[in-house]
Amino acid sequence: MVRLPGGLPFPETAAEARRLIPDLAARVETADRIGEVGIIGGADASSTRFDPERAVHAAMVSLDARSLQVIGQAGAATVGGLPYVPGLLGFREVPALAEAWVRLVPKPDLILMDGHGIAHPKGFGIACLLGLVLDVPTIGVAKSILVGEVEGELPDVPGAFAPLAWKGRRIGTALRTRRGAKPLYISTGHRVSLEGALAWVERSLRGRRLPEPTRAAHDAAGALRLSAMGALL
Template identity: 40%
Template sequence: MEVQELHAWPSSPEEAKALQDRLRPSLELGDPGPQRPATIAGLDVSYADDGGRLAAAVVVLDGVTLETVEEAVVTGVAAFPYVPGLFAFRELPTLLVVLRRLDTTPDLLVCDGAGLAHPRRFGLACHLGVLTGLPTMGVAKTRLFGKHDEPGSRRGATADLLDDGGEVVGRVLRTQDGVKPVYVSVGHRIDLDTACRHTLTLSPEFRLPETTRRADRLSRAALRDA
């Protein structure tokens, strides 16, 4: 698939924050997004023990059967130091490389990370959505930002993820009975209800969506073989 370079990559935290602020108005947040995506891509990045080397993977699933239809993986090095709230800048350059390896242009991208549930409302899913122009959502394993009540214990139970002013920035979603929830937030060209519905569809058996599980396996294997 084609991905254009829309900006130069920052060399300092100050430049990175300024870039997030500049790109945030480009987000399209009123679109309900794809209701029946034919293909859904999951992206994940694994790190070597030294913290510098990484592998970025993308796995494209059939939106109905969840069968894998295409996958790609590349290895590289972290492009930015670890700074809270700027984690996307470590991964995005390599993620864009791996997306360009795809023959398929997915109808939806699912990131292992945050979208609007971010201190500057511009997490990895937002940034990737702006760069690709594709509907993009984030499903995070842990909470990066916001506060919430505990959702019910059954699959499908939710609680709003709120900022300090009470604005909804995401949703805490229980994908399986009695397991820890995941943290869903929109990135670009999709609404929160649709993102949560797709997260449940992608998680028929396990806590994490199959998009994330398969991309995680692929990236870890690439690191082992590197």
């Protein structure tokens, strides 16, 4: 069974999850404690909001940090977890991601998670929870804003970035990765600073909107879900 830091089981209700968030959020490290990165990982999960079985199909991939070539991939599926509740996505999807992590070889030194880190109403998005559960540095790479506003101009130029702030505090960075594309919203997950998170995402780009680790994980999670749907037909 996947457990939270301190050996706690995953919550079975949204109310239990909300009670746990303040303590868990206080454990998140927002300074760089990464070490050497030879392998960089990507993580994503795919599910249907109104699925009565609450199935989650999760994928994790490992890439060579220099070439960004995929060198490992694993997936897992869970059913019957928390329903879809805004702000509690991590508690719904991390159990499946953690199962995929167990199967993943080789293990990455740093994970880019498709979702938010501290750029979250409670400062505790899915990238934070994943980092705590796996005890691995994580970065949130989100495709839309959950809370906050972009400060200043964000030119339509690849590499342009601007702070994402909320309640007078910087919680992330809006990054334009491709001309004509919507920006990504980068934030600390665990054991990575905001500056470090931006730098690692920039290093992981190859001319597409998404960095290679989350793009590969997104494709893998979608394929797992489609395969499961096909098996039911």
